[in-house]
Amino acid sequence: MTELDCDVAVIGAGTAGLAAERHARQAGARTVIIDPAWAGTTCALVGCMPSKLLIAAGGAAHAVSSAARFGIEATPMIHGEAVMQRVQRLRDDFVNSTRKSFDDIPESARIAATARFTGPNTLSLSDGRQVRAKAIVIATGAKTIIPKGFDGLGDRLLTNETVFDLKDLPASLAVIGAGPQGMELAQAFARLGVRVEVFDKGGSVAGLQGDDADSFVAMLEPSIPVHLNVDVSAEAGDEVTIRAGDHEARFSHVLVSAGRAPALGGLDLTAAGLEVDDHGTPLFDKQTMQCGRAPIFIAGDANHDRAVLHEATSEGSVAGANAAAFPDVRRSRRKVPLAIAFTHPQVAQIGTPPEGDDSRVAEASWSDQGRARVDGHAHGFARLHSDGEGRICAATLCMPDAEHLAHYFALAITAGMTAGDLLDQPIYHPTLEEGVKKALQGICAACALKVPWDRGTGFQPGD
Numbered sequence: 369m370t371e372l373d374c375d376v377a378v379i380g381a382g383t384a385g386l387a388a389e390r391h392a393r394q395a396g397a398r399t400v401i402i403d404p405a406w407a408g409t410t411c412a413l414v415g416c417m418p419s420k421l422l423i424a425a426g427g428a429a430h431a432v433s434s435a436a437r438f439g440i441e442a443t444p445m446i447h448g449e450a451v452m453q454r455v456q457r458l459r460d461d462f463v464n465s466t467r468k469s470f471d472d473i474p475e476s477a478r479i480a481a482t483a484r485f486t487g488p489n490t491l492s493l494s495d496g497r498q499v500r501a502k503a504i505v506i507a508t509g510a511k512t513i514i515p516k517g518f519d520g521l522g523d524r525l526l527t528n529e530t531v532f533d534l535k536d537l538p539a540s541l542a543v544i545g546a547g548p549q550g551m552e553l554a555q556a557f558a559r560l561g562v563r564v565e566v567f568d569k570g571g572s573v574a575g576l577q578g579d580d581a582d583s584f585v586a587m588l589e590p591s592i593p594v595h596l597n598v599d600v601s602a603e604a605g606d607e608v609t610i611r612a613g614d615h616e617a618r619f620s621h622v623l624v625s626a627g628r629a630p631a632l633g634g635l636d637l638t639a640a641g642l643e644v645d646d647h648g649t650p651l652f653d654k655q656t657m658q659c660g661r662a663p664i665f666i667a668g669d670a671n672h673d674r675a676v677l678h679e680a681t682s683e684g685s686v687a688g689a690n691a692a693a694f695p696d697v698r699r700s701r702r703k704v705p706l707a708i709a710f711t712h713p714q715v716a717q718i719g720t721p722p723e724g725d726d727s728r729v730a731e732a733s734w735s736d737q738g739r740a741r742v743d744g745h746a747h748g749f750a751r752l753h754s755d756g757e758g759r760i761c762a763a764t765l766c767m768p769d770a771e772h773l774a775h776y777f778a779l780a781i782t783a784g785m786t787a788g789d790l791l792d793q794p795i796y797h798p799t800l801e802e803g804v805k806k807a808l809q810g811i812c813a814a815c816a817l818k819v820p821w822d823r824g825t826g827f828q829p830g831d
């Protein structure tokens with residue numbers, strides 16, 4: 369039985385695992401990184417990038433079909449096969465770039481196998497070898513959840529792992545799950561002329577709840593019916609019949625976007641001696657990525673904390689550096705939480721609202737905002753949360769191009785800026801950013817915080 373001896377073993381060569389291995393190696397550790405597929409990261413292959421490519425195609429079609437409001441009559445001719453070919457061609461380019469990063473890893477450190485714990489410092493590989501490591505990083509990502517009743521739909525069932533490989537657009541699509549994935553893809557396909565309906569057993573849409581969710585749905589094209597709080601069932605036939613309460617409709621395909629669960633099955637966490645939560649995910653320290661006091665670290669979607677790409681990279685870096693330094697682990701300062709759904713309007717959530725009486729809230733709307741009207745998408749809202757001194761703590765944005773303001777607020781929160789500090793910064797005219805001034809002034813008023821004396825307090829026409 370061959371035994372490999374190393375300082376740090378990383379399980380999973382996705383975004384988090386590659387960052388962990390790189391950071392451990394740069395810290396001088398002898399590393400191995402284990403993955404059965406070496407196919408490319410989830411982001412490039414079946415996640416962020418192909419979904420954004422499809423959204424870009426949907427956006428192009430929508431720009432044509434909605435041009436009449438500018439006095440331009442046009443009907444898009446959508447060639448489904450060409451749309452999917454572009455998605456696949458650029459997706460493959462992105463995958464090839466991630467695969468090039470594999471070449472930076474010494475060949476002897478790259479292992480094609482699955483790994484299973486046999487102890488806190490030992491792994492058994494599917495190729496029969498054993499690994500002994502001073503520390504181990506779990507970076508196995510997450511797996512798409514297929515709810516009961518949807519697993520027997522054969523090739524009519526689509527997930528993020530299959531939908532981007534379609535040769536042509538589906539004739540019609542039921543989307544199960546109204547989270548960011550479901551809403552991004554539902555809108556992209558609808559804009560490309562596919563008949564789409566969305567079904568969710570809960571009431572949240574693209575991460576928004578209650579009235580915010582209702583407002584968001586009202587801003588979507590009426591061609592995307594969203595059925596919330598419904599029990600959904602599917603029956604396969606020539607097509608798939610979807611039943612949700614009294615509603616029944618038939619679709620050529622069903623896209624399941626019902627969440628992703630950490631891919632921890634088969635790792636034998638019991639053998640590693642790890643304490644786990646009710647879902648079987650190891651308990652870990654969010655600043656060190658260490659699981660309890662074990663020589664084991666967990667990063668990326670595998671820990672089910674912040675399942676977005678930039679966090680997989682950061683967590684992987686911390687886990688790798690700390691694994692190399694174990695037992696001298698260092699605490700990292702977590703970034704401000706930031707999540708963006710690339711729907712139209714975009715939805716962004718930044719920071720954490722303060723709890724208790726200290727919290728102040730103010731809102732702004734883009735329904736009558738100058739630049740939003742110019743561009744023909746006058747809708748959207750922002751809600752800002754501050755502490756009692758007007759320091760911005762959190763923001764919810766549901767507006768055109770929210771991704772830009774989302775980064776502005778992430779920076780403001782990190783820097784501890786108040787609404788007054790932000791009003792002291794230049795905001796160009798006419799931009800969508802001007803729309804947020806109302807909420808900043810609202811926070812100033814709610815905190816008795818003075819707007820700087822030498823800055824305007826009114827609004828220009830079109831602000």
Ligand SMILES: Cc1cc2nc3c(=O)[nH]c(=O)nc-3n(C[C@H](O)[C@H](O)[C@H](O)COP(=O)(O)OP(=O)(O)OC[C@H]3O[C@@H](n4cnc5c(N)ncnc54)[C@H](O)[C@@H]3O)c2cc1C
Pocket residue numbers: 379380381382383384385402403404405406407408409410411414415416417419481482483484507508509510528549631634635667668669670674675676677678680710
């Ligand atoms: C459709 C979709 C769209 C998304 N869009 C965005 C977006 O726009 N922006 C954003 O920030 N995030 C987005 N995300 C989330 C983002 O893709 C993930 O957060 C990120 O890719 C997670 O990286 P990871 O390294 O944790 O996992 P992965 O990249 O999945 O890597 C895990 C690796 O572990 C390997 N592995 C699993 N089990 C074992 C085992 N037992 N032994 C060895 N290896 C194993 C797998 O083969 C895989 O290579 C999206 C996700 C999806 C699904």
Ligand SMILES: NC(=O)c1ccc[n+]([C@@H]2O[C@H](COP(=O)([O-])OP(=O)(O)OC[C@H]3O[C@@H](n4cnc5c(N)ncnc54)[C@H](O)[C@@H]3O)[C@@H](O)[C@H]2O)c1
Pocket residue numbers: 515516544545546547548549550552567568569570571572600625626627628675676707708709710
């Ligand atoms: N822009 C982005 O950053 C982006 C985009 C897509 C996906 N992602 C990531 O990918 C992962 C998966 O996204 P997601 O939207 O699938 O996950 P999610 O967990 O956010 O949403 C899943 C939705 O499916 C619903 N659901 C679950 N079971 C159901 C059932 N049986 N019937 C009907 N509805 C059901 C849930 O109520 C929930 O609203 C997440 O981690 C997310 O962060 C991120």
